[in-house]
Amino acid sequence: DTGVSQDPRHKITKRGQNVTFRCDPISEHNRLYWYRQTLGQGPEFLTYFQNEAQLEKSRLLSDRFSAERPKGSFSTLEIQRTEQGDSAMYLCASSSDRGLESNQPQHFGDGTRLSIL
Amino acid sequence: SQKIEQNSEALNIQEGKTATLTCNYTNYSPAYLQWYRQDPGRGPVFLLLIRENEKEKRKERLKVTFDTTLKQSLFHITASQPADSATYLCALPPSGSARQLTFGSGTQLTVLP
Numbered sequence: 001d002t003g004v005s006q007d008p009r010h011k012i013t014k015r016g017q018n019v020t021f022r023c024d025p026i027s028e029h030n031r032l033y034w035y036r037q038t039l040g041q042g043p044e045f046l047t048y049f050q051n052e053a054q055l056e057k058s059r060l061l062s063d064r065f066s067a068e069r070p071k072g073s074f075s076t077l078e079i080q081r082t083e084q085g086d087s088a089m090y091l092c093a094s095s096s097d098r099g100l101e102s103n104q105p106q107h108f109g110d111g112t113r114l115s116i117l
Numbered sequence: 118s119q120k121i122e123q124n125s126e127a128l129n130i131q132e133g134k135t136a137t138l139t140c141n142y143t144n145y146s147p148a149y150l151q152w153y154r155q156d157p158g159r160g161p162v163f164l165l166l167i168r169e170n171e172k173e174k175r176k177e178r179l180k181v182t183f184d185t186t187l188k189q190s191l192f193h194i195t196a197s198q199p200a201d202s203a204t205y206l207c208a209l210p211p212s213g214s215a216r217q218l219t220f221g222s223g224t225q226l227t228v229l230p
Contacts, residue, residue, distance in 0.1 A: 043218075043220050045217040048216050048217055056216060105151060106218065110160045
């Protein structure tokens with residue numbers, strides 16, 4: 001399977017703990033996105049990478065959230081000092097970069113479901 | 118502010134009928150619009166993209182229209198099957214961004230056998 005993979009699929013932690021999620025995009029894709037989705041809502045954009053550069057960040061991304069893509073391949077999303085409101089599905093997506101086209105479809109992983117106790 | 122609205126209630130239809138889902142947007146002038154399908158516990162799966170200069174796009178039993186005057190897209194599934202039951206999401210690039218997508222809240226479609 002050469003789709004987007006995310007790890008872990010589920011994470012349960014106590015409030016105040018730090019958590020880190022990993023995303024492995026489709027290998028030939030150099031664009032990578034993180035979204036957050038809560039029940040009954042569509043995904044909300046968090047951040048975007050072009051290769052290793054983090055080019056866009058949502059105002060939703062508080063200073064407790066940090067994302068990296070050190071070598072332009074896999075990415076990690078860390079949440080520090082988790083709060084109950086952080087409970088959600090965290091989705092990663094990737095897309096190809098064909099020249100200057102920006103409207104390429106995004107390929108999503110199946111997400112990491114975070115539950116804060 | 119920019120807003121995307123999809124059918125607010127779940128949609129139930131009989132197998133074999135055509136399902137029509139609506140996506141309305143305000144305060145946008147998107148260059149394109151995308152539709153995704155999402156099954157429970159899974160990530161969204163891309164279905165179709167339609168550009169602002171295209172009125173209609175088809176793929177097998179799927180048809181999407183894009184009316185930039187009405188600021189509306191319609192998504193049709195013809196000859197619907199129970200396997201089409203899922204949540205369907207429309208997504209557009211927000212103003213000022215060429216990369217990220219803003220998603221509607223989705224319409225939950227159930228096709229009854």
